[in-house]
Amino acid sequence: MKNLLAGTMAMAGILWLSACSKNEDTSGKSHLQVALTDGPGDFKAVYIDVQDVNINYTDSDDDGWQSLAGFRKGRYNLLTLVNDKDTVLADAYINTGTIKEIRLVLGDDNYVVTNDGDSILLQTPSGQSSGVKLKLNSTVSADVLYKLVLDFDVAKSIHEAGAAGKYMLKPVIRGFMQAQGGTIKGVVAPDSITTAILAINGADTVASTYTDHGNYLIKGIDAGTYALHFIPSDTTLSTMIKEGVTVSLGQVTAVDTVRLK
Template sequence: MKMLKMLSVVFLSAMIFTACNDDNTTNGKGKASIYITDAPIDDDNVAAVIISVNSVEANGPEGWETIDEFEEPVDIDLLSYQNGEAFLLTENEMDAGTYSEVRLILNIQEKVNDQIQNEGSYIEYLDGSKEPLFVPSGGQSGYKAKGEFTIPVGGVVGVTLDFDVRKAVVKAGNSGNFILKPTIRLIANQDAAMINGHFEPDNLDSAGYNKVVAFAYENDTFTESETNEPAEGEIRFPNAVTSSVIIGGDFTLAFMKSGTYDLYFASYDENGGYVELIGSYQDVTLEAGTKLELDLELNLLN
């Protein structure tokens, strides 16, 4: 059964679009609120993925413009902001107009003249050990997200950056370094939609599934190769728009653009290893600014 509702309070809090004061109207200014969110990572041994942000910039009518430059780097655990939760990184006045991308200048390890610099961004495991994250030129040219949004004169626009660390964090070849790949999505919040899905918990437990993940694909883009054993530095389900671990029968796919999607469900073992594709649910249509409630059963899956 499908039921369409307006977005919940948590999700709606990242979608505010309101009027500002008259001063902004007269000087051609508006405000941008920049949020950060994430999708789950495959490795169940990872406790946290920390990124450290020095500043935020956007490419707009006058070229690159600084949204905010922090006195101290802002550290964010991406895994704490999933299932429609988002971290408000900054809200600041900017020139009104249309912008095409946002970049984060990161406090992250780089090799400069054969010397390692900065250690602000890293992966932390359940045993307390840490591995530094590297982004080529992440502390200089920045970590970029492409996507269009418009700041109205005298108004506020919310923009969410979806890191999806499942895709972003990879181990790079012979070096053994963990690289933060530029896979980040940019969504103007007034255009975003959400799916809240629900299985009866016994429905999954009785089938013997240890862990099930829901993947969302743009309509008719999934192929069988998505489940193939990935090459080094790659992942399964590489073209999924977003994903969500099913917990207690519930899953949330948030900050999605309007359109039609197909949902695919995969089981994993107790170590986070992929087992099999257990089915799909096709032709889910989303409209901007709405939350779609889905009540599902295994026998409904294709």
């Protein structure tokens, strides 16, 4: 146990520096990642120019759109995102509630590379300037990590135009929400000191975090049963272990207050 604690304390020191750099208050928020993936098409490459990702909690197509924080603007080759590969377009903490729609806003720099090696700019319908909208009606809860996957169907989205060698982009996208594991939350007393918390499954340390004024939250871990190790920064207090903490997919497991002695 001493070797385990020495190793985890060393790791805790490294993670503490990282944790201190994150000052955003995310309590009571949902954590949403938006990822882009693709079904294959008959090209060497298909590049789409992603300018923004918006969500809408309202039933209005004209109002209520919100840009997601942590958005990665850029041009993405869809054909590198096949066979269960994806790339994260946005990583944001958002309000809880029901997301009615998502909108993918594309720019004009969309093109294909044909099997002959020709790069051809994709023509886009004039109405596309308002973005590609998808109905979701997905409810997101506090303190749960969700992944919204946008499955871009290349074969159905790119069509040959009337003239030979010209292509039209009419995006066909399927969106689906996935809860990413479960969440553990709780309180450690006294709250005047910083405590490292490790979630351990068998011999593996699966995740770790630190208390913030006594509160802690560990998100996005696989369903299963964990032992929580509480390691206080004040060495006059003893490390505590809480066994049998059960985590379920898409659920928040609230742990009874741990009082260090």
